[in-house]
Amino acid sequence: MIELLVKNTLRFVILIIFQVLVLNNVELGGFINPYLYVFFILMLPLETPGWLLLLLSFLMGISIDLFENTAGMHASACVFMAFCRPYLLRLISPREGFDRGSKITIQKFGINWFLTYAGIMIFLHHFALFYLEVFRFSSFFSTLLRVILSSVFTLLLVVITQYLFNPVKKN
Amino acid sequence: MKNIFVFIWRNHFVFLFLILQSLSVYLLIQNNNYQRAGFINSASATAGNFLNVYNNITEYFSLKKANDILAAENAELKKHHPSSFFRYDVQVFNVNDTVYRQQYTYRAARVVNKTVNKRNNYLTLNRGSLHGIERNMAVITPVGVVGIVKDVSANFCTVISMLHVNSKISAQIKNNNYFGSMVWNGNNASLVNLVDIPSHVKLHKGDTVITTSFSAIFPEGVVVGTIEDFELEPGNNFYTIKVKPGTDFRSVSNVYVVGNLLKNEQVQLEEDSTND
Numbered sequence A: 001m002i003e004l005l006v007k008n009t010l011r012f013v014i015l016i017i018f019q020v021l022v023l024n025n026v027e028l029g030g031f032i033n034p035y036l037y038v039f040f041i042l043m044l045p046l047e048t049p050g051w052l053l054l055l056l057s058f059l060m061g062i063s064i065d066l067f068e069n070t071a072g073m074h075a076s077a078c079v080f081m082a083f084c085r086p087y088l089l090r091l092i093s094p095r096e097g098f099d100r101g102s103k104i105t106i107q108k109f110g111i112n113w114f115l116t117y118a119g120i121m122i123f124l125h126h127f128a129l130f131y132l133e134v135f136r137f138s139s140f141f142s143t144l145l146r147v148i149l150s151s152v153f154t155l156l157l158v159v160i161t162q163y164l165f166n167p168v169k170k171n
Numbered sequence B: 001m002k003n004i005f006v007f008i009w010r011n012h013f014v015f016l017f018l019i020l021q022s023l024s025v026y027l028l029i030q031n032n033n034y035q036r037a038g039f040i041n042s043a044s045a046t047a048g049n050f051l052n053v054y055n056n057i058t059e060y061f062s063l064k065k066a067n068d069i070l071a072a073e074n075a076e077l078k079k080h081h082p083s084s085f086f087r088y089d090v091q092v093f094n095v096n097d098t099v100y101r102q103q104y105t106y107r108a109a110r111v112v113n114k115t116v117n118k119r120n121n122y123l124t125l126n127r128g129s130l131h132g133i134e135r136n137m138a139v140i141t142p143v144g145v146v147g148i149v150k151d152v153s154a155n156f157c158t159v160i161s162m163l164h165v166n167s168k169i170s171a172q173i174k175n176n177n178y179f180g181s182m183v184w185n186g187n188n189a190s191l192v193n194l195v196d197i198p199s200h201v202k203l204h205k206g207d208t209v210i211t212t213s214f215s216a217i218f219p220e221g222v223v224v225g226t227i228e229d230f231e232l233e234p235g236n237n238f239y240t241i242k243v244k245p246g247t248d249f250r251s252v253s254n255v256y257v258v259g260n261l262l263k264n265e266q267v268q269l270e271e272d273s274t275n276d
Helices: A002-021 A036-043 A050-068 A073-091 A111-134 A140-165 B002-010 B012-032 B045-080 B263-275
Strands: B104-114 B120-125 B138-141 B144-152 B157-164 B169-173 B179-183 B192-195 B208-211 B223-231 B240-245 B254-260
Touching: A002 A036, A002 A050, A036 A050, A036 A073, A036 A111, A036 A140, A050 A073, A050 B012, A050 B045, A073 A111, A073 B012, A111 A140, B002 B012, B045 B104, B045 B254, B120 B144, B120 B254, B169 B223, B192 B223, B254 B263
Parallel strands: B144 B223
Antiparallel strands: B104 B120, B104 B254, B120 B157, B138 B144, B138 B254, B144 B157, B169 B179, B169 B208, B179 B192, B192 B240, B208 B223, B223 B240
16 A cells, blocks of 8 residues: 555656656657656556546646646646546456456556557547647647647657566566 | 435546536636736746756756857947947036936846747746746847746746747838737747738848837847748738747747836826727
């Protein structure tokens, strides 16, 4: 329990620092803005109660907002993403259900399952975020392109980070 | 009554979602409202101090460039110093203070945080109300315009960058005084568009674009950038002019915050005239 708390707190702080100091300065053709900090919400334990999930996501979003001068934008996208998480997990759960206390890792659930889970979650988050940012539908398709490109890039970062945090054990 | 609580408890996930979501949207709308100061921003003490520490480290990497710009400016200022003039007159003149009254004040500030890759970019400076910074002051560097102050806290302020989709800075072409507005389309940090220049004006690549005297915010004649490219679409009465900003927004670190001492007078007068 304590270990879980420490791990998630550390993840929370490190991801914010990395997002604010490194990723926010990444500029890739003006179309790609990776938001790796959603990794925190993706990795919350499966048993996290709904209210805690929402509150933590809100906290994560508002912390990023604090540094980006975008009050409410990331918070709103994060809360939306957290809201969708239980429904998505129910939809793509393995046939026999999740084991109690199992961590969300590629090693446990397989790369296909993880990509589906993370991909859909990231897309939902980026979709909400980028449309809130432009706040209009007039440039619908150019925004959609940014959503898709950024989602792919974030997904790539999430998979890499996942392997970094949970290295493959050799026999 | 009991049933209501049972209902809320059973659906607390949805209700909490709705509460947090409306809170976020409320903050978002409040922040987008230009007239009101937002309170969740990097001018707040926690974020500001954190970014300040980080900036103290990263600043060293751009020190050389910052030094070059400051040295160039010093040379320019030295040129105007009385000691660099040769006195031709024999009589002694007293400088009469009633002829020249100071209109603009300059305060040096350092950029502690910035973005260039968003649609709406902001900068955070390490000067705030304690140093006399107020909303709507102009922010410039020796080589170009940066933006306009938005929110001010005790020790920090946030600046709406020229690279902001809603930013509109009045500008003119230096050699013929035709004026228009600088607008940013949100894609490229090194290109800002100058619009509203009529099609009969003769343009050249490399022409300097400067600020106009119409705005009560920017002093006249501050360099905005140079014309990189321009085109006239068939059937259009106005040019599409691409301007390369003088400021390199990716590496900007030392700026001046410019206050206009006569601004209130001008704004008040103009308001009175339009209200009639």
